[in-house]
Amino acid sequence: MTASSPTILALDFDGVICDGLIEYFEVAWRTYCQIWSPVDNTPADDLALRFYHLRPVIETGWEMPVLIKALVDKIPEEKILQDWVNITPQILLDHNLQSQKIAVALDNLRDEWINTDLDGWLSLHRFYPGVVEKIKLTIASETKLYIVTTKEGRFVQQLLQREGVNLPPAAIFGKEIKRPKYETLRELIQKAEKTPVSLWFVEDRLKTLQLVKQQTDLKDVKLFLADWGYNTQTERKAAQEHPQIQLLNLPQFTKHFPGWL
Numbered sequence: 001m002t003a004s005s006p007t008i009l010a011l012d013f014d015g016v017i018c019d020g021l022i023e024y025f026e027v028a029w030r031t032y033c034q035i036w037s038p039v040d041n042t043p044a045d046d047l048a049l050r051f052y053h054l055r056p057v058i059e060t061g062w063e064m065p066v067l068i069k070a071l072v073d074k075i076p077e078e079k080i081l082q083d084w085v086n087i088t089p090q091i092l093l094d095h096n097l098q099s100q101k102i103a104v105a106l107d108n109l110r111d112e113w114i115n116t117d118l119d120g121w122l123s124l125h126r127f128y129p130g131v132v133e134k135i136k137l138t139i140a141s142e143t144k145l146y147i148v149t150t151k152e153g154r155f156v157q158q159l160l161q162r163e164g165v166n167l168p169p170a171a172i173f174g175k176e177i178k179r180p181k182y183e184t185l186r187e188l189i190q191k192a193e194k195t196p197v198s199l200w201f202v203e204d205r206l207k208t209l210q211l212v213k214q215q216t217d218l219k220d221v222k223l224f225l226a227d228w229g230y231n232t233q234t235e236r237k238a239a240q241e242h243p244q245i246q247l248l249n250l251p252q253f254t255k256h257f258p259g260w261l
Helices: 019-038 047-057 062-070 078-095 099-116 118-122 132-140 154-162 182-188 206-213 233-241 250-254
Strands: 008-011 142-148 199-203 222-226 245-248
Touching: 008 182, 008 222, 019 047, 019 062, 019 222, 047 062, 047 078, 047 206, 047 222, 062 078, 099 118, 118 154, 132 142, 132 233, 132 250, 142 182, 182 199, 182 206, 199 206, 206 233, 206 245
Parallel strands: 008 142, 008 199, 199 222, 222 245
Antiparallel strands: none
């Protein structure tokens, strides 16, 4: 391994490997209907596209039905992009709701959907162009590949298997791990078989990368923001200006590692 290639590559899943926007909207709409009981349970024609555009403001899943409520209530998209952190608690307050109640409703609807129609649920996920091929090449190389995600590990494994990627469960750190991603990265370094360790981490959430950067013992981890994922123009610009975070585009990602730098 040279300095221009990682010994360990850690990848986020949603927004880096896989695009789950169709599933996100569908489960969010179902949850919205259950909580707010609209007269018409068919979404407006443009609602899904507007939801996709604003998906980067979402930090945790329960906010997705709240985003739909904000759009239905005609809160301007620009205001949502700039002030989502204040809009969310206001909607909860106005409707006497707790985030936990929405989270439980969304999780239950998703679980029921998965239990009754797993193939249908899995089919709503799309892989970004060239990413599966890059993963296969990496698995076949000297670089160790890991998935570090907030999606449940079993679904990550099933989605990858549908694309002919057989990654062992031990290489997938999912939602069930219940810990910050920087702790997982720390563990990967500690248990690395080869030294010296060169860990590269690709993520589509700028805040996650900033949290890694705050860990003094992880200062040598190379951080990349996937510009094709769920992030805003403002976040991409911030990554470009950050001395220790690199903005990565999809054509770069699918090429050899030296092309990332």
